[in-house]
Amino acid sequence: MNMIRLIAWREFMENVRTKGFWVGILLFPVMLIGVVFLQTTLSRATPTRYYLLIDQSGQYEQAVATAIEREHQRRLLQEFVNYLLENRKEVNFEQTPVNTTSAVDTLIEDVDADEVAALDQWLDAGGLNFALTMASPYLRENAPAFTPPAYQFVEAPLPAAVNRDGTPTEIVEALRPYLTGAQQVSVNGRSGDLFALILIPENVDEFIARPGPVPTTGSVSAGIQYWARNLTDSRLPDAIAASINSEIRNSEYIKLGINAEQVRTVQRTRLPVRQLDPSAAVGEEAVSMADTFRQYAPMGFVYLMFVSLMQSVQYLLSNTIEEKSNRIIEVLLASVTAGELMMGKLLGIGLSGLTTIAVWLLSFYLFINFYQSAQTELIGEIVAVILGSELIPWFVFYYFAGYALYSGVFLAIGSLCNTLKEAQALMMPMILIQVVPIAMMAFVVLDPNNTIVRILSWFPLFTPYLMMNRAAADPPMIDVVGTTIVLVLSIVLVLWLSGKVFRLGVLRTGQPPRLLELLQLLRSKT
Amino acid sequence: MQESVLSLSHVVKQYGDFTAVNDISLNIPKGSIYGFLGPNGAGKTTTIRMILDIIKPTRGEITILGHSSALDVRTRTGYLPEEKGLYKKMKVWAIIQYFAMLKGMEKKAAKQRAWTLLEKYGLKDFAEAKVETLSKGMGQKVQVLSAVAHAPELVILDEPFSGLDPVNQGVLEELIRDMAAAGQTVIFSTHVMQHAERLCDQILLIAKGRKIFDGSIAQAKATIPRRILIETNSDISSLRDIDGIREILRLAANPVTGNAGQLWQLQIQQQVNPQLILKTCFDKGIALSRFEFTEPSLHDVFVHLVGDDTREHAAR
Numbered sequence: 001m002n003m004i005r006l007i008a009w010r011e012f013m014e015n016v017r018t019k020g021f022w023v024g025i026l027l028f029p030v031m032l033i034g035v036v037f038l039q040t041t042l043s044r045a046t047p048t049r050y051y052l053l054i055d056q057s058g059q060y061e062q063a064v065a066t067a068i069e070r071e072h073q074r075r076l077l078q079e080f081v082n083y084l085l086e087n088r089k090e091v092n093f094e095q096t097p098v099n100t101t102s103a104v105d106t107l108i109e110d111v112d113a114d115e116v117a118a119l120d121q122w123l124d125a126g127g128l129n130f131a132l133t134m135a136s137p138y139l140r141e142n143a144p145a146f147t148p149p150a151y152q153f154v155e156a157p158l159p160a161a162v163n164r165d166g167t168p169t170e171i172v173e174a175l176r177p178y179l180t181g182a183q184q185v186s187v188n189g190r191s192g193d194l195f196a197l198i199l200i201p202e203n204v205d206e207f208i209a210r211p212g213p214v215p216t217t218g219s220v221s222a223g224i225q226y227w228a229r230n231l232t233d234s235r236l237p238d239a240i241a242a243s244i245n246s247e248i249r250n251s252e253y254i255k256l257g258i259n260a261e262q263v264r265t266v267q268r269t270r271l272p273v274r275q276l277d278p279s280a281a282v283g284e285e286a287v288s289m290a291d292t293f294r295q296y297a298p299m300g301f302v303y304l305m306f307v308s309l310m311q312s313v314q315y316l317l318s319n320t321i322e323e324k325s326n327r328i329i330e331v332l333l334a335s336v337t338a339g340e341l342m343m344g345k346l347l348g349i350g351l352s353g354l355t356t357i358a359v360w361l362l363s364f365y366l367f368i369n370f371y372q373s374a375q376t377e378l379i380g381e382i383v384a385v386i387l388g389s390e391l392i393p394w395f396v397f398y399y400f401a402g403y404a405l406y407s408g409v410f411l412a413i414g415s416l417c418n419t420l421k422e423a424q425a426l427m428m429p430m431i432l433i434q435v436v437p438i439a440m441m442a443f444v445v446l447d448p449n450n451t452i453v454r455i456l457s458w459f460p461l462f463t464p465y466l467m468m469n470r471a472a473a474d475p476p477m478i479d480v481v482g483t484t485i486v487l488v489l490s491i492v493l494v495l496w497l498s499g500k501v502f503r504l505g506v507l508r509t510g511q512p513p514r515l516l517e518l519l520q521l522l523r524s525k526t
Numbered sequence: 527m528q529e530s531v532l533s534l535s536h537v538v539k540q541y542g543d544f545t546a547v548n549d550i551s552l553n554i555p556k557g558s559i560y561g562f563l564g565p566n567g568a569g570k571t572t573t574i575r576m577i578l579d580i581i582k583p584t585r586g587e588i589t590i591l592g593h594s595s596a597l598d599v600r601t602r603t604g605y606l607p608e609e610k611g612l613y614k615k616m617k618v619w620a621i622i623q624y625f626a627m628l629k630g631m632e633k634k635a636a637k638q639r640a641w642t643l644l645e646k647y648g649l650k651d652f653a654e655a656k657v658e659t660l661s662k663g664m665g666q667k668v669q670v671l672s673a674v675a676h677a678p679e680l681v682i683l684d685e686p687f688s689g690l691d692p693v694n695q696g697v698l699e700e701l702i703r704d705m706a707a708a709g710q711t712v713i714f715s716t717h718v719m720q721h722a723e724r725l726c727d728q729i730l731l732i733a734k735g736r737k738i739f740d741g742s743i744a745q746a747k748a749t750i751p752r753r754i755l756i757e758t759n760s761d762i763s764s765l766r767d768i769d770g771i772r773e774i775l776r777l778a779a780n781p782v783t784g785n786a787g788q789l790w791q792l793q794i795q796q797q798v799n800p801q802l803i804l805k806t807c808f809d810k811g812i813a814l815s816r817f818e819f820t821e822p823s824l825h826d827v828f829v830h831l832v833g834d835d836t837r838e839h840a841a842r
Contacts, residue, residue, distance in 0.1 A: 006627055014615060326611020331673070334578045334605040335628040337597060 003336045007344025015352040029363045049195035050156040056202040067243030087143035104138040156185040196228035297386045301395045312353035313410040320414030329506045338503040394471040402464030404491045412498035415505030437465030448473035460490035529556045531711045537586030546572045548735040561726035562715035569735040570715040601630035604678035614658035622672040629676040643671045683714040719824040750830040751793035757816035759787040764810045770798035
């Protein structure tokens with residue numbers, strides 16, 4: 001035992017002393033935090049987009065303006081909800097629609113449930129000014145003032161050379177240099193690219209599509225023309241289509257003698273769908289945000305497990321190969337038994353892996369506590385919910401089980417190879433095997449007790465990942481107990497076999513053995 | 527009979543059809559310096575690995591310090607493998623301490639011992655350096671020290687001299703003598719005969735896995751006839767009548783310096799007095815331009831016993 005501790009300690013110190021170890025450890029949280037900030041910054045940094053509207057029909061100019069204002073209000077509402085989430089007092093993630101008490105929670109819930117309806121309500125109630133008054137009692141003290149986002153879509157004046165009354169083809173030809181970025185439009189003294197041209201031809205009403213046989217108007221110029229190089233940002237065309245369609249429907253109602261106001265009221269009627277959890281206690285069936293976090297938390301744990309295990313086995317492999325290639329192994333084997341050496345290595349490297357996780361958690365904790373900001377507070381609350389859940393014991397068990405299983409395999413590989421290059425060829429299949437549960441991660445959260453997932457969970461190399469992944473979804477007892485038994489038995493078998501391979505492999509020189517040779521090795525005694 | 531530290535009895539190691547070690551038996555007394563000699567690939571390293579129970583013999587028995595497995599007495603043995611290597615990132619003193627601790631020494635005592643050894647064998651200035659900064663020879667010295675730091679009763683060094691410069695070879699010889707003087711038994715393998723000749727009380731000579739010779743240096747030298755080298759242009763056939771001359775060989779002339787006369791090698795029996803042969807030469811009127819009587823070196827023994835295809839043909 002003394003010898004195992006000595007070897008483990010040396011392995012641990014050897015890893016912990018290298019710069020690479022710490023760079024690797026600290027890179028992960030830095031990247032994580034960086035990604036969070038980058039996303040918020042990027043979403044706010046979308047540039048102002050200039051559009052040009054030419055309505056030759058004279059009917060829809062107002063509808064387009066409404067559409068753009070509505071799109072702006074939608075963004076305002078979204079930003080405001082985010083602002084509320086970050087700045088309200090006493091975040092309570094256990095809140096559900098059923099036990100909601102505050103107007104703020106109602107607003108957040110409504111946006112979550114039906115954005116269009118919530119937007120109508122928001123506009124009717126008076127938009128941002130009303131919302132600020134409504135929310136102020138629920139905000140925490142020293143909350144920063146809400147800065148509304150700037151208008152993202154701004155109308156550009158028509159360039160002087162373009163004739164508003166020309167044929168659509170002429171207009172498009174005249175504006176093409178602007179649309180392709182060769183020329184810039186100037187708005188209020190600032191010049192910029194023209195993002196889009198919305199061209200509504202005079203005869204546009206001829207192309208209104210009605211239910212019935214599909215009309216045969218295949219021409220590109222049929223209907224409203226939306227010209228833009230950017231094909232991915234569909235907010236503007238979507239908003240315009242929605243707004244103009246509602247305008248057309250309005251006029252249809254009038255033509256048919258239907259009260260449009262009544263129709264709109266009817267359209268806004270809705271019945272909420274409550275998400276309820278049958279496995280929860282009576283009275284707590286409603287699904288809260290915390291429940292959702294807990295549902296998705298396993299993904300985080302699976303990912304943490306994957307990153308940490310990959311790092312650990314990497315160290316295990318390179319340290320073993322170092323000892324093998326410079327023959328230290330011979331001195332070691334004259335001093336300790338192969339079993340002691342193996343156990344010492346497994347413990348030492350395992351300790352390095354735990355250090356990694358501890359440093360990650362610590363840096364996370366420090367970041368949340370010492371970098372006060374709305375985001376970190378939110379993350380802190382989420383972490384608190386996750387740490388308070390019953391997932392932690394699962395993670396601890398599957399982490400150690402996964403480590404024992406994979407390190408056994410990798411140690412055997414390391415003992416058969418003389419160079420990292422040789423080892424990489426043998427490692428490849430093992431890495432690919434681990435990619436399977438990682439790739440399935442998101443799918444498993446959505447459908448944790450799917451038949452395929454259940455079957456794959458019984459494969460011991462997948463068990464730690466998949467069962468961790470399913471942990472929040474109360475997997476059937478047979479799966480939990482059965483896979484655990486199979487897993488533990490495989491760990492015993494793998495460690496026993498790799499102990500054997502290790503004893504035989506470490507003194508081997510030359511090429512790693514072929515599969516057949518390996519089997520012969522395993523059959524021979526000692 | 528002296529107390530035996532290590533004995534091998536009919537030890538055989540086979541890898542498939544290949545027999546690496548074939549029926550080796552030997553007995554090593556306590557406190558001796560024992561040399562394993564043999565050409566490359568003779569089976570020295572395999573024998574050493576079997577002695578340390580790193581690999582198991584196919585047949586035969588090994589008794590080490592009174593036990594059947596070296597693992598039972600591993601704190602009492604020290605081992606330097608043939609291929610040298612150390613943990614590159616560790617400090618010199620720490621690596622000696624680590625290996626001493628693996629051999630059961632207390633942490634504090636091991637550290638103290640490491641510093642004492644480094645000072646004694648001229649490495650004190652490098653004690654705090656990392657192993658990767660050392661030259662190959664220095665690293666090898668550190669490794670030797672780490673193998674013997676726990677003052678083992680039995681030290682086994684596989685090719686300890688290879689890669690060392692003459693000064694450090696001398697330091698290592700001194701270390702080996704120090705250990706023997708302290709009552710430790712030292713076994714080392716080499717294919718450089720001079721070291722064995724200077725150091726060993728006893729040697730084992732193996733080739734192609736077989737034991738060729740096992741005994742003291744004097745006994746080894748006795749296995750080949752003593753030789754007298756003479757240079758003359760006279761007829762030497764009259765020398766053939768002397769009792770005790772076993773063989774007369776005609777040697778080729780030195781191609782660089784050339785020779786005044788023909789070179790002959792006289793192989794004489796153990797009990798013959800060289801004075802008698804010199805006297806006979808005078809009596810018979812053989813004009814000598816050279817008369818050299820030398821004890822055979824271990825190198826001669828090695829070449830003689832292991833076989834040397836370049837040997838000259840017999841003169842008669």
